[in-house]
Amino acid sequence: MRALLALCLCGLLSLPATAAQIDLTVEIPSLDVSEYHRPYVAIWIERPDNSVAANLAAWYQQKDTNEGAGTKWLADLRQWWRRSGREQSFPIDGVTGATRPVGQHKISFSSGKAPLGDLPAGSYRLVVEAAREVGGRELLTIPFEWPPQSSQHLSAQGKHELGALALDLVP
Amino acid sequence: MKSALKWAALGLAAVLPLSVQAHKAWILPSQTVLSKAGWITVDAAVSNDLFYFNHVPLRVEGLVITGPDGAAVEAQNSHTGKYRTSFDVDLSKDGTYRIATVNSGLFANWIDDKGERKRWRGSAEAYSKEVPTNAKELKVTQSSGRIETFVTLGKPNDTALKPTGKGLELVPVTHPNDLFAGEAATFALQIDGKPAADLEVEIVPGGSRYRDRQDEIKVKTDAQGRFSVTWPQAGMYWLEASLSDTHASLPQASERRASYVATFEVLPQ
Numbered sequence A: 001m002r003a004l005l006a007l008c009l010c011g012l013l014s015l016p017a018t019a020a021q022i023d024l025t026v027e028i029p030s031l032d033v034s035e036y037h038r039p040y041v042a043i044w045i046e047r048p049d050n051s052v053a054a055n056l057a058a059w060y061q062q063k064d065t066n067e068g069a070g071t072k073w074l075a076d077l078r079q080w081w082r083r084s085g086r087e088q089s090f091p092i093d094g095v096t097g098a099t100r101p102v103g104q105h106k107i108s109f110s111s112g113k114a115p116l117g118d119l120p121a122g123s124y125r126l127v128v129e130a131a132r133e134v135g136g137r138e139l140l141t142i143p144f145e146w147p148p149q150s151s152q153h154l155s156a157q158g159k160h161e162l163g164a165l166a167l168d169l170v171p
Numbered sequence B: 001m002k003s004a005l006k007w008a009a010l011g012l013a014a015v016l017p018l019s020v021q022a023h024k025a026w027i028l029p030s031q032t033v034l035s036k037a038g039w040i041t042v043d044a045a046v047s048n049d050l051f052y053f054n055h056v057p058l059r060v061e062g063l064v065i066t067g068p069d070g071a072a073v074e075a076q077n078s079h080t081g082k083y084r085t086s087f088d089v090d091l092s093k094d095g096t097y098r099i100a101t102v103n104s105g106l107f108a109n110w111i112d113d114k115g116e117r118k119r120w121r122g123s124a125e126a127y128s129k130e131v132p133t134n135a136k137e138l139k140v141t142q143s144s145g146r147i148e149t150f151v152t153l154g155k156p157n158d159t160a161l162k163p164t165g166k167g168l169e170l171v172p173v174t175h176p177n178d179l180f181a182g183e184a185a186t187f188a189l190q191i192d193g194k195p196a197a198d199l200e201v202e203i204v205p206g207g208s209r210y211r212d213r214q215d216e217i218k219v220k221t222d223a224q225g226r227f228s229v230t231w232p233q234a235g236m237y238w239l240e241a242s243l244s245d246t247h248a249s250l251p252q253a254s255e256r257r258a259s260y261v262a263t264f265e266v267l268p269q
Helices: A002-018 A070-076 A078-083 B002-015 B126-132
Strands: A021-028 A040-046 A052-059 A103-110 A124-130 A139-147 A152-157 A164-171 B024-029 B038-047 B063-066 B074-081 B085-091 B094-112 B118-123 B136-153 B168-172 B184-191 B200-205 B217-220 B226-230 B235-245 B255-266
Touching: A021 A040, A021 A124, A040 A070, A040 A078, A070 A078, A070 B094, A078 A124, A124 A152, A139 A164, B002 B217, B024 B136, B024 B235, B024 B255, B063 B168, B085 B094, B085 B136, B094 B126, B118 B126, B136 B168, B168 B235, B168 B255, B217 B226
Parallel strands: B136 B255
Antiparallel strands: A021 A103, A021 A164, A040 A052, A040 A124, A124 A139, A152 A164, B024 B038, B038 B085, B063 B094, B074 B085, B094 B118, B094 B136, B168 B184, B184 B226, B200 B217, B200 B235, B235 B255
């Protein structure tokens, strides 16, 4: 009995090893502008037909102000708003959060766990969209295959609202 | 009298097919896609250029704002100045709003006992009281006009988009607040609830003051009244269609004229 239990535990413990992982590094660039506000950023995974497979993150100002912060400008993330945002009610547990400062932001997602969940095998695109108040907007995509057969390092480079974007797939 | 004529002209601008007069009537919302409940402001004008206030304000007596649940929404802070009418709309419920001015009525002209040509414009109810039905050369035209735009808070819905079955109307196949540059949109036109087949539709991008040509897109509706347009670039667009035939729905009228105008916002990818 004890041996059986140990076997089961062992099986459970070995599970995370088979769970594939997505590690993202999103760079918010330092900009020399007279009026700077942290960008709103949405990160999601879409299928080849643009439908959304998983919302990974949405960073926006969490506090409503009389200058109209909060969800008012979420529609400026116009592709995300169209593909997913307008279907949601806010906040989205495990997805929405505060805006991030200039710098590199590492975030990780594991298969089987929210918000990534169980992604069926197939072709996908990682999409990162950033929109800044009185600034610009930029959208970066990185195509990838899921699940990864081997460790992969994929990247894209933003030009104005986003810096370097790295997507590391770990089988 | 001069003022009365001017108002009559404004009314005409709202209902007459645009081939009759050169100006363009429109309703322009401050934004069409919203992520948080709140106000929008709306301008309504008749102008030469799109979308600039340079001719006369649009009269909005026939303003009908339909909310996402189908209920009427009141315009607030309405003001008519020299060049435009402005009003605010409080979007408090999620979904799609239709903001329209709707006009319908009868035009009559005849020759009276003194040999003078008389012109009259009014409602079907007023017609029997005010127009001598046995007058010489009496000609009566039924006219209807709709000028509208669409705004969505949150997720788009179709309740406010249902056609009324009166006049020339647009029935969206593609949602009017889901338009993107480089993508095709499909709509259908209906006249009194039936497909408006083989009708020419003119679509003109805004910002016309800063280019040499209208750059209009002309398409024709098919047998089902449908047409498609691929938006060449992002921006506000003005769409117009009109028809004139002998199928008046009111027995007094021998001719029917109907016009339709909509303003659409096309977003960049």
